Amino acid sequence: MNLRDLVYGLYARRVEGRLDHAQVPKHIGVILDGNRRWAKASGGTPEQGHKAGADKIQELLGWCAETDVEVVTLWMLSTDNLNRPEEQLIPLLGIIENAVRALAADGRWRVNHVGTMDLLPARTQSVLKEAEQATHTNTGILVNVAVGYGGRQEIADAVRSLLLEHAERGTSFEELAEIVDVEHISEHLYTRGQPDPDLVIRTSGEQRLSGFMLWQSAHSEYYFCEVHWPAFRKVDFLRALRDYAARHRRYGT
Numbered sequence: 001m002n003l004r005d006l007v008y009g010l011y012a013r014r015v016e017g018r019l020d021h022a023q024v025p026k027h028i029g030v031i032l033d034g035n036r037r038w039a040k041a042s043g044g045t046p047e048q049g050h051k052a053g054a055d056k057i058q059e060l061l062g063w064c065a066e067t068d069v070e071v072v073t074l075w076m077l078s079t080d081n082l083n084r085p086e087e088q089l090i091p092l093l094g095i096i097e098n099a100v101r102a103l104a105a106d107g108r109w110r111v112n113h114v115g116t117m118d119l120l121p122a123r124t125q126s127v128l129k130e131a132e133q134a135t136h137t138n139t140g141i142l143v144n145v146a147v148g149y150g151g152r153q154e155i156a157d158a159v160r161s162l163l164l165e166h167a168e169r170g171t172s173f174e175e176l177a178e179i180v181d182v183e184h185i186s187e188h189l190y191t192r193g194q195p196d197p198d199l200v201i202r203t204s205g206e207q208r209l210s211g212f213m214l215w216q217s218a219h220s221e222y223y224f225c226e227v228h229w230p231a232f233r234k235v236d237f238l239r240a241l242r243d244y245a246a247r248h249r250r251y252g253t
Helices: 003-017 035-042 046-066 086-106 122-135 151-169 173-179 182-186 234-245
Strands: 027-031 071-078 110-114 142-149 199-202 221-224
Touching: 035 046, 046 071, 046 086, 046 234, 071 086, 086 110, 086 122, 086 142, 110 122, 122 142, 142 151, 151 173, 151 182, 199 234, 221 234
Parallel strands: 027 071, 027 199, 071 142, 110 142, 199 221
Antiparallel strands: none
16 A cells, blocks of 8 residues: 555545534435546546446445445436447446446345436346346345436436326326426436435536436535546545535525
8 A cells, every 4th residue: 555545544534533424415326427538547448447437336335335325326327328339339338237237246235227228228228127126125225327317308207107197097188287296296207216315426527417317406415526437535435425414405495
């Protein structure tokens, strides 16, 4: 271990020692940004960057387990990413599939897919479904893997699902217009039944959501970190929790 790592380790333990677990967010959303830029800066290939980013996920979940986080949503592939050239998309999907298999094989996490399944290749769909089935009785952190996910698409899908449900019941449009409210739409989101994210972390310095959990993050706190995702350290995670705990959440009041 070099001196820099030793100093970071000591600092991380100091921050962790002062962390109030009663104020830790229960649901954290993470935009895993910067894999390609990290690879470029390191002299590697995009595939190496995505692989390093996938390997970082298990570390993050370990830190979350240590600090009593209950739900983690990982944005691994957006609907926009599906428009990438095939020579980029196919290796990326393979890395994501391996990451999901590793999450399921770990034995601690409960894996749940959020996104539009129909937009994904059959093999990717199969991996996601198998991971959900294999882990549905696990009692550890609920890990939402957002693959083929877009915030606007999610809201559109929720409204479509709501309309179809009431059409089957024979509800008229006029009747539905009278009763529909925020809760009705929330019940049809990909994350229905889950708490909304308390904290959203985005790595790599970009200060925007890019459509991540648009509906659910209305009252979320945001933490933007300069470091690229593969280089994200425990001390960066703890700083995000410390920053969150220092804020006064007013929920629009």
